[in-house]
Amino acid sequence: MDDYGLDWAQEEYDRQEPQEGDVVGTCAYCGRDIYGGEKVYVIDGDWYCTACVTEAIADEEGPPDEY
Numbered sequence: 001m002d003d004y005g006l007d008w009a010q011e012e013y014d015r016q017e018p019q020e021g022d023v024v025g026t027c028a029y030c031g032r033d034i035y036g037g038e039k040v041y042v043i044d045g046d047w048y049c050t051a052c053v054t055e056a057i058a059d060e061e062g063p064p065d066e067y
């Protein structure tokens, strides 16, 4: 087989991430467009944008009681 060069070229092509401007999905919570290369959170197969999910460190008190 002499297709090593072709495989390498395809690999380089696949490695290119979509740039901004290509909508690849929508946030399952707020519904806004999610662009290629953007960070998202995946929960049970759904995408959530970074505006809808906040990272925090859990402490001993737990989340505020809203009731």
Ligand SMILES: [Zn+2]
Pocket: 027, 028, 029, 030, 031, 032, 048, 049, 050, 051, 052
């Ligand atoms: Zn969102």
